[in-house]
Amino acid sequence: MRRDLILGALTSALLLAACADGDDHGHGPGGHAHDEEVGDHGAGGDEHGHEHAEEAHAEEDGHGHGGGIVVTDYSETAELFVEFPPLAVGRASEFAAHFTRLGDFTRVTEGRVTVRLAGGGAPEEVFTAGASPTPGIFRPVARPRHVGTRDLTVILEAGRLVSVHRLGEYTVHETVEAADASLADAPHEDGLIPFLKEQQWQVDFATAPVVEQTLFHSVQAPATISPAPGGDATLSAQTEGVVLAGEAGFPGVGDIVARGDVLVRIAPNLGGDQDFAGLVAEREAARAAFNMARTEFDRLRSLAEQGAVAQRRVEEARAALQTARARLTASEARLEAVEGGAAGGVAVRAPISGRIAQLNAGAGSYVQSGETLFRIVDTSRMRLVAQVAEIDASQLGQPQGAWFTLLGGDRTFDLADFDGRLVAAGAAVDPIRRTAPVIFQFDNSAGFAAGTLATARVRTSNRFDGPVIPANAVIDDAGQPVVFVMADGENWRRQPIRIAVRDGQSIGIASGVEPGERVATEGAYLIHLAASGPAEAGHGHAH
The missing domain is CATH 2.40.50.100 (RNA polymerase II/Efflux pump adaptor protein, barrel-sandwich hybrid domain)
Structure with a gap:
């Protein structure tokens, strides 16, 4: 079943990319114009301007983008990818708000979304919509009544999940023509790879921010997990x-x-x-x-x-x-x-x-x-005994910890996650094996058996300070390590990188990405496969 979903997602990416050369399925800068009048709530009239937005109709393909302005924003709990036409007085601007939970990167399918315009010396205006027929997408429609620079906020309320996204200042234009003209000089980045939210939601997919962090270089050594003294x-x-x-x-x-x-x-x-x-x-x-x-x-x-x-x-x-x-x-x-x-x-x-x-x-x-x-x-406390080769022992300095994989496996275990501490480091070199033991003691909450063989990476005192990404974000593209950097919630940039250090599940980057950017992690290889489609796949929204 999972294999079928992955193949389906990849096929969709290639087909959608091909569509970019054919009929234009994108939305013009005007988006969906709704001519219905929206009445005031209460006797205050323009004093508050609280309106309940109509729910827009989805596109025939189910994606239903608002077109024009594209924003991706994160709260602590959710990702918002939203598209909407530039705002004008009296114009019904549909917001196509895609919400994804950051805990498991699944779509949000219930609740309501509120678009709020405030500031600029005008009354607050509020527009609300429930879930649309397309799971994961909410379609509130904003019909502003006040010209000026407004603070735009999008709020998701879905049970215990509340996610507030303050998107900054946006201009409400006096006419639709002026609003559409504001997009004429909008910058456009070529060569982007589309991988839509509907595709992301069907497969195992996740993203992570590039962060500034300290990592340590390490030396590899065979190791054994053994009971602590007295155990x-x-x-x-x-x-x-x-x-x-x-x-x-x-x-x-x-x-x-x-x-x-x-x-x-x-x-x-x-x-x-x-x-x-x-x-x-x-x-x-x-x-x-x-x-x-x-x-x-x-x-x-x-x-x-x-x-x-x-x-x-x-x-x-x-x-x-x-x-x-x-x-x-x-x-x-x-x-x-x-x-x-x-x-x-x-x-x-x-x-x-x-x-x-x-x-x-x-x-x-x-x-x-x-x-x-x-x-x-007694397996409650165990020891990792790494036999560091004599030639590497001089690089250790004061060991800063260790991570390891079990023999024949690829899952990494970091002693920092098990309250690990250094017990002894390279006091003497074994005259026969020419190795120096480095010993760590840790809480065995994972239930490792005594005598288990492992391959350890002992962190040296040689540190790296710089951009760090998860190890599963890196794809080997014909020998070149690359990552896929998010341009917006549905478009990605292939970015070659230079790796400075690997430390457990983290990779230190010498060049290629900067803190604040966001990269695909789980599912990154699907974007790599989608990149094999036509070059035009990066132009606009291919639906």
């Missing part, structure tokens, strides 16, 4: 014997245990032919003999009371019962002396909290003293 414990058998399950059952690999938990018990070998299992069997045999003797005594006593047996038989049964009781008491005492309580066996307790990473014995198995039973790892 790795190996449990061995304290005595020879049979392994028995603990109170919570027999543990398994991956189980979470707490410090002090009884994992298993070991029934010790008592020497000779006697062991713990033999004592248990002896006790059970004594208990069975005692129960049988008691039953026989009770039976004979009842018969003696009826005169059916001699009293001598009762006394013999009483003596047998006392002997059986003594044997049971003795067997229980011997077992109690070696089992450490009713639970049985020598308790093996967890020395740390963590997960069982290794299990070398099963229930009922016989182990020797000192034999390894378990390995427990």
Whole structure:
């Protein structure tokens, strides 16, 4: 499904580009003129001039641009791309306001949009419209009644999403002819690549601003993720014997245990032919003999009371019962002396909290003293141990952090996101491997397993200060790194760049872009593909 949407978006881009040479689907500077009169609200008349705008009709292709003036503006929560004709008294100027949520770059499909004109010594004028039949586009129509320079504000209200866009000063002309003439000298940039909002909304697409930021150069090194000191414990058998399950059952690999938990018990070998299992069997045999003797005594006593047996038989049964009781008491005492309580066996307790990473014995198995039973790892805090090559160690200075990818993967993990801190850096070079260890400790909220192999980039003290963009904004175009800079919400400029440094998911730019510009990130490759269309694709709006 996603593949079909991407192919559809690309096909649309190429077809729309081709249309630019054919029939003119763009809107003239006058936009859509609506001749209906809009009445005043309230008795104030011109004192406030609060009007409710008609909702304009969409274009046949569903895009419905207002034409003329094009503005892209950002609030903290939304992007506004709006097109509208120049303003004139009495003219119905349709605003084609495209709203995109910045959280996930999806279109806003509900709510209402208000266009407000204020200042210039004239009463405030307000024009409002709800959602149009084209999802993501709102079409308020402004019919100004006051000439002059006005502050233009566009406000989106969609549930909890409120986005205010102050677009600056715009002139309300006295006549439509004067308004249209104001566009005659408007600058035009050639070579732009169209990628419309309707296409952006159908695929995974996002943009990001170019920001001034500090990054650090780095050196690459193989690395291992290992437990922090005190976070790795190996449990061995304290005595020879049979392994028995603990109170919570027999543990398994991956189980979470707490410090002090009884994992298993070991029934010790008592020497000779006697062991713990033999004592248990002896006790059970004594208990069975005692129960049988008691039953026989009770039976004979009842018969003696009826005169059916001699009293001598009762006394013999009483003596047998006392002997059986003594044997049971003795067997229980011997077992109690070696089992450490009713639970049985020598308790093996967890020395740390963590997960069982290794299990070398099963229930009922016989182990020797000192034999390894378990390995427990506390994965809450881990260490990244990077082995920096001797030739690179001199570049480190004071390491400023690190980021890494797992072996065979391309997702980057920055220790700054896991409260990472430097523990040790290159104190000595290994005489065999010729590497110097650089060690960081971090919170393992991502759940990395102990022993995981990684490729680390250790940040050196060599810093870069300049324009920074996300790494996924850069496209490799036949060996030339390029980005696509937003000219407006639907047109893009292909811009070659020179990369100064990569630091995690960020790229420092030596030349090509400046802070304040905005680049395509996710979905940038679709613009790259759309650029293969006709050169005329950059001229005007191809609809």
